[in-house]
Amino acid sequence: MDKWMLIDGNSIAYRAFYALPPLTNAAGQHTNAVFGFTTILLKLLEEEKPTHIMVAFDAGKMTFRHEGFAEYKAGREKTPSELSSQFPLLKDLLTAFGVARFELDGFEADDIIGTLTRMADEQGIETLVVSGDKDMLQLASDQVTVALTRKGVSEVERYDPAAIKERYGLEPLQIIDLKGLMGDTSDNIPGIPGVGEKTALKLLHEHGSVEAVLEASDSLKGKLKERVENHQDDARKSKELATIYREVPLEHGPEGMKYDGYDGAVLAGAFRKLEFRSLLERLDLPSGAATVDEAAGEQPELDVVTVSGAEELEALADKLSEVQSLLVEAVGENPHHAELLALAFAMGEQVHVVSAEVLASEAAGPIRDWLADPKQEKRGYDMHKSQLALSWQGLELRGISFDVQLAAYLLDPTDPNHTLNGLTHRHQLPIVAADEDVYGKGAKFKVPGQEVLYPHLASKAYALQALHAIQQEELEKSGMHKLYYELELPLSSILAGMEKQGITVQSEELNKLGSEIESRIATAMQDVYAHAGTEFNIGSTRQLGEILFEKLGLPVVKKTKTGYSTDADVLEKLEPYHGIIPSILHYRQLTKLQSTYIEGLLKEIRQDTGKVHTYFRQTIAATGRLSSQFPNLQNIPIRLEEGRKIRKAFVPSEAGWSILAADYSQIELRVLAHISGDPGLKEAFIHNMDIHTKTAMDVFGVSEDQVDGNMRRQAKAVNFGIVYGISDFGLSQNLNITRKDAARFIDQYFDAFQGVRAYMDNIVKQARDDGYVTTLLERRRYLPEIKASNFNVRSFAERTAMNTPIQGTAADIIKLAMVRMDEELSARKLRSRMLLQVHDELVFEVPQDELETMQTLVPEVMESAIELDVPLRADVSYGANWYETK
Structure with missing residues (x-):
C-alpha cells in the first residue's frame, strides 16, 4: 500500500x-x-x-x-x-x-x-x-x-482532524479563519489588529468563520467591535492569503x-x-572514498614479507637503504594513546612488515637505529602521528623527508578525504582499501589477524611510493614546494616534540578553582532566585520560560513548538529589560566552565607525566590554522575572569622555571593593511595607534577624543568582521543592531578605507580568473564555486576569497615564527622549551637564567618572521603560571 x-x-x-x-x-x-x-x-x-x-x-x-x-x-x-x-x-x-x-x-x-x-x-x-x-x-x-x-x-x-479539534476546538479548514482573524506577522498578513490567538479562537468557537464574525460584529462590544468593523477587508484578505492553493499545475x-x-x-x-x-x-x-573505480586499476601481487625473527630482521636491516616508503600503523584517533601495531617498509613491490612486538626485540636494534637516524630519509603518511605513537614506545623517528597526508592537505585543503583510500582513487592508482573496511568502526572495531592486516599495510606502504612522486610534481607546479619543505614539514616534527613534552597542569589547582566556581554557581543561582521571587530549575527551558515571560512579563523574542525559547541569543536581547538576565547568563557561563573545562581538563591529565598532552592538527583548517585536540587548549575562555583563572593550573614542569607567553598584536589587521595597501590602516600601525579607535574616527568622522566606548566596540566588531568575511546578518547579531544598520556600518567602513574595498574587489576578480587565492607564502585555496550560477554559493566563495589570504597569511606567519624559534633554541643551546601555540600566542617554559634572553629573543623572532609594509608586534610577558603571563 x-x-x-x-x-x-x-x-x-x-x-x-x-x-x-x-x-x-x-x-x-x-x-x-x-x-x-x-x-x-x-x-x-x-x-x-x-x-x-x-x-x-x-x-x-x-x-x-x-x-x-x-x-x-x-x-x-x-x-x-x-x-x-x-x-x-x-x-x-x-x-x-x-x-x-x-x-x-x-x-x-x-x-x-x-x-x-x-x-x-x-x-x-x-x-x-x-x-x-x-x-x-x-x-x-x-x-x-x-x-x-x-x-x-x-x-x-x-x-x-481529531487532534486539531482537541487542541483548538476547530475543524482543519477553520485554521484559515484563525489566521484571517489573528494575522501572521512573519508573512505580513495583517488580520485584525489587537486580535491574538486566544480572542480569535473565542470568536470562531462562537461564530465559526471570518465571514460569520464580520456579520455578527453588531453583537461585539467595546474596542473589539470597533476593530472588527474597521478591519473587515483586512480579515477577508488575510483569510485569502492564508488559504493554501490546491490546484498547482505540477509537471511531475x-x-x-x-x-x-x-x-x-x-x-x-x-x-x-x-x-x-x-x-x-x-x-x-563507508567513510573512505566511494565505490571502487575500475579505471584506477587493481592492486599488483605484492611480495609481503612478515618479519618475525632474527633472520628476517637481519635481511631487512641489509635492505634499509632501498626503502622507498615507511608506514607506521597505530590505531586510535589520539596518538598519545594509540596502539602501535606494525611498521611496513616498501621497496617497490616487496614490502617488509614488522610487528610492534618484534620491533621492540633485541634483534631489531639496527631497525630502531635506522628509524632514529636523521640522515636516513623516510617518506610516509601522517608522520606527525607516527612520531608520537613511536615516541610513547620509547622509539625515535627522525629524518622525515616527505609526508603524503601533509602534501595532500596543502595541495587541496578543502578536500575532506585525504585518506590513502581517497588519494589512490583520485590519482587513478591501485586502490587501497578503506581502513574502516579492514578494521570495522565504532563498536565493531577490531584489529584483524596478520593474514588480513599485513596485506592491507603492505598495500598502503606500496601506494605511498607512487603518491610521493605525483605530489612532488604537483607541489612544484603549484609553487608550494618551498612552503611545504621549509614550513609545513619541519613544523610537523616540531609539533610532535611539543606534544610529547606536554605542559604540566596541577590537578590540585583545578580542584581549588572548581570549588570556587561551585561556590559562585551557588551564589549566581541565589541571585536568579532573588530576581525571580521563587526557586526553580534554571536548567529547564520550560520552567525558565514561565518565569521570564509569564511571571516577570518580559517580551517574548522567539517561541518554539514546546514553548518559549531561552537560548543565548534571546537572553542577550532581553538583558536591558531585567536584572535576572545577567544573573542567568553568568550562571550558564559558570556551569559550562565547571563541566567542560575544570572537569574536562582533570580527565586529560596523564597520570604517568602529570601533564596534558594536546595534539595539534595541521591538516584540518582550510586557512592553514592549527587545530588542537585531546584536549582542545585553544578554546579555554579568557574573557571571563573565572575562565582566565583556569590558566593558573598550567605551570612549568621544573622548579624555579617560569611560563613565558608572547602573542601577536592584531596580526590579521596588520596583514590586511599590507595586502590592501590602504593608507589609513598603514598609518595607524606605522604610528602605533589603537586600530579600533582609528577605525571609529574614520568611520564616524570624529576626532580621537570624541571616540567613546560604544564607537570603539562597534569599530572593533567591524574590523574583525571584515577579516572573517562577516555578513550584515553576522554583524547585526554581534552588535545587537538591525541588519540595515549593520549593512550601513559596513558601507561606511569601506568608504573610509577604500584601499580595503579595492583589495576585496580585486581579489574576487583574481579568484574568478585563477580559480584560487594564495597567501603571501603561496598557500593556495581553490574556489571552484566562485563561478557558480547560484548567487548564494557564489557569494560564499567570494567572501572566502576575500578573507583567506588574510587569515592564511596570519597562520603562516606564526608557523614560520615557530620554525625559526625552534632553530634559535637549538642553535643557542637554550634549555627553554616551546610548549603551546594558541591562536596568535606562543607559550614557553623558561629557566630563570634564560628569562632575560627569551624576553628579547621571542618577540624578536616573531616580529621578524616576515617583512610587511607595517611592523609586526609581539607582546611578551612571564610568570609562575600561564595566568600570570597576562
Missing part, C-alpha cells in the same frame, strides 16, 4: 538553521541547516517507511499572492546568507538520498504540498505532511496527518515521488563532502 511523505523544505531548513549551533565544514561552508534537515529526514524515513517522498521548496520571492497584496511577506527580513547558501547543498543531498524535490515559479511550497494532499484525499492514500508552519494544519484529513516540528527539529507533533505528479531507498555509496560521498561523520557512522556507511 502506498504511503506518501511531503516535506516543507524551506520551513524545515529554516527551523534547523535557528535550532542548531553554527556548523561549518573544512571549506568554511555553513552546514547546520542541512545537518538538522538530514537528521529529521532520517528519523522520518526510519519511522514512516514511505513509498513516495517529495520535498517542496519556494521557487522565488514573488508568488500569485503578491498580485493581490503587494505587502505579502514584505516585512520579512532577507534570509541570512549563512542559511541561503545551504539550500544548494541541501538540494544536492536530497538528490544523493534519491528523494524528489518540487518547486514552481509563482507558487509556494505550501501550495505544492496542498495540491498533492488533494490528490491523496481523492485517491485515499495515507499521507504525512512535515512542516514547521501551523498553516499546514488546514490540510489535515482522514488521509492526511500534519507533523509540526517541535524542540527545534528533533521531534514532531502529529495532528489529524505522484509518479515522480516514488522512493526506492538510497544508494549507500552515493550518500556516503555526499556525507563526506559535508563532513557529516556522525551520520556516516549512524548509517554504517
